[in-house]
Amino acid sequence: MTTTPAKPKKKSFNLRRERMLGRATEKRRYDLPLNKGAGSGFLMVLIALMTFLAMMAVAASFTLSAMTHRWSSGLENRVTVEIPATDMDGNLRDADTINDIATKALSILHAHPAVIDSQRMADAEIRKLVEPWLGTNLLNDTIPLPALITVALRPDTDAPTMGQLTISLRSAASNIRVDTHEEWLTDLLRFTGAMQLGALMISLVIGVTTVTAVAGAVRARMAVHRADVELLHIMGASDGYITKQFQRHALILALKGGLAGALAGALAMMITGWVSGEMGAAILPDFTLSGGQIALLCLTPLLAAAIATTTARFTVLRVLSTFP
Known part of the structure; x- marks a missing residue:
């Protein structure tokens, strides 16, 4: 009866990596103590x-x-038409006169081909605009306020067209102001x-x-x-x-x-x-x-x-x- 030789037992080796300069074993580390100090x-x-x-x-x-x-974007192609509360001689206009001038200006604006839309601002909105400067005590129904009209123009409106529109508006009142907001x-x-x-x-x-x-x-x-x-x-x-x-x-x-x-x-x-x-x-x-x-x-x-x-x-x- 033949016997088979026993297999040699595998030896367990604790393999250690050689610590070469510039290589970390299992965890990254500093060779220089850079992480110490204030x-x-x-x-x-x-x-x-x-x-x-x-x-x-x-x-x-x-x-x-x-x-x-x-x-x-809010002021592009927009102008503001102001009808002052005084005439050319500095005399105050009454509310009816300002309303008549504003009505004529709106009719001119509605008929002009360069105007897309025009709306008159309410007196309450104008009072809120001037209230920080005049105060609530001076603002009452006896003091006339200027009329303001916001106008939306077509994007291709040029300077000559704006000049013609201004001339047309001043036929309603010679001291009407057209503010294009461009300067400020x-x-x-x-x-x-x-x-x-x-x-x-x-x-x-x-x-x-x-x-x-x-x-x-x-x-x-x-x-x-x-x-x-x-x-x-x-x-x-x-x-x-x-x-x-x-x-x-x-x-x-x-x-x-x-x-x-x-x-x-x-x-x-x-x-x-x-x-x-x-x-x-x-x-x-x-x-x-x-x-x-x-x-x-x-x-x-x-x-x-x-x-x-x-x-x-x-x-x-x-x-x-x-x-x-």
Whole structure:
């Protein structure tokens, strides 16, 4: 009877990965103690503040853009016809005379081919317009108010047509005024454009400040750990590996600071929107953001992280180029 040889028992080996320089075993780790020290916290707070300011500047630019669109779209191809409460000699007109002139002006406007629509404003609306300047005590039925007519024109209405319309209206009263809103609207749009440019300049300053702060923090860290960096060089670590250490450190700090700044910015915008809603000012637009605008604001922390990582990389490589 033949016996089969017993199979050798498999030995259990505790395989240990060789710790090569620049490779982590199971958990990512720093070969340089970059996560220790007070400078990391300061840089994170600074990035949070920069992210907060950048979000507020971008949100302000969005608000100014909405305000410009609202004002321009609301007054495009529109004019206001004013029938003054006084005649050419400065004498007050009575209410019946103003009503007769307004009726004639409306008939002229309805017959003109460039006019789409014309409506006379009610006396109650006019009183609300002049109440902040005259007060409620001076506004009574005995004081005549000027008549105002809002006119919607065709989009292709040119300056000669407007001149002919003005001449036709002044046949009803020689001192009728036709306000095209062009002069003050141009100044207002120029002002909002300057404000938007200011918001863009603030964003650029914030970006430059972030680059400068990260570069300074990285240089300070390399000065503190210069001996460790030189030791890694002697042991064969490449510039790329040392650079990745600082890049990862800057990325983590920037993401933490950027998220904190973004949350603070979102809270500030919510409070601002609530306060503006409580004000009820008709001249201001709603502080509501579209989906695309919200997406752009959400990219602010990622942009801060990208700036910090790129700055850390080029700063480390530049400093390493000076090493022997």
